[in-house]
Amino acid sequence: MHANSSSVVNVDHEFRAHADHHASLRLWLRLLSCTTRVEDKIRQKLRESFDITLPRFDLMAQLERDPDGLSMGELSRRMMVTGGNITTIVDQLEKEKLVMRQVGLNDRRSFTVKLTPAGRVAFTDMAIAHEEWVAELFSGLSNNQQSQLYSLLGAMKKNLQKQEETS
C-alpha cells in the first residue's frame, strides 16, 4: 500500500510537470504570436508610410542612440542579425545619404557608422509615427494592465539574463 501511494504521488508529480511544461509552452506560443503580430503591423506601416524596411529602421534607431557612431561589430551585436546583412543595410542607407561611414582616427582600417543630419531628421519623423502606432497597437490594454505586463516581462527578462550568465 505504501508502494502504491508512493507510485501515485510520482505519477501526480510527473503529471504536474507535464501540465506545467504545457502551460509554459502555451505561454511561449502566445508571447511569440503577439510579438509577431505587432512586428508585422509595424513592418507594414513603415513600408506604407515611409517606404522603409524594418531592419533599416532598426539600424537607424541603434545609430540614433549613439551620436558618436557605432562600429559594424557593435551594430551587428545590437541588432542580433548577421554581419553580412548589416553591411547590405548600411550600403543602402549610405547610398541614400541617411548614414555615413567615418574612418577611425587611430586605426584607419576601422570605421564607425553614423546617421547623417538628413538621416537624423528622417529618423525623427519615423520614430514619432512609430511610437503612435505602438501606442495604438497596445491600446486594448489599460494603463494598469500595461504596467502589470511590463513588470512580469521584467521579471522574466531578469531571469533570462541570470540563466545566460550561469550557462
Next chain:
Amino acid sequence: MHANSSSVVNVDHEFRAHADHHASLRLWLRLLSCTTRVEDKIRQKLRESFDITLPRFDLMAQLERDPDGLSMGELSRRMMVTGGNITTIVDQLEKEKLVMRQVGLNDRRSFTVKLTPAGRVAFTDMAIAHEEWVAELFSGLSNNQQSQLYSLLGAMKKNLQKQEETS
C-alpha cells in the same frame, strides 16, 4: 483665467498622451527583447542538440498538427515567411526524407506536404526537448505569474485581432 486653466489642462493631456506613448513603447521594446532572447536560445539549442534550424523545426511543427498535409500556400500563411523560403526548406527536408510531397487526387498540378513516418519520429523527439527548454526558460516566473502573463497577452491578442478586422 478660464482660458489659462483650459490651456493647462490641454498641456496636461498632451503630456499624459506622450507619457502613455512612451510607456507603450517601453513595453513593446521589452516584449520584443524577451521574445528575441527566448527565440535565440531555442534556435541555439535546436542547432546544438538536433543540428536543425528554427524555420525547419517550425515547418515540421505545422505539419505535425495536420496529418493530412498542407498546401504550400497554407504552410506559407501559417509560418508568415515568404513562399520562396518555404520551398527551400521543404526541398531540404524532402532530401532528408523527413517530409514528402503528395500530388493532389483531383488536381494533379497541386500537391500537399506531409511529414514522413521518419519525420514524425524525429519531430516528436525534438518537440519533447523543445517543451523542456521552454519550461526552463520561463522557470523564473511562478505558475501564478505565468498565468497572469498568459491572460494579459490573451487580452492583447484579442484586441490586435479586433484591430485587424476593423482596419
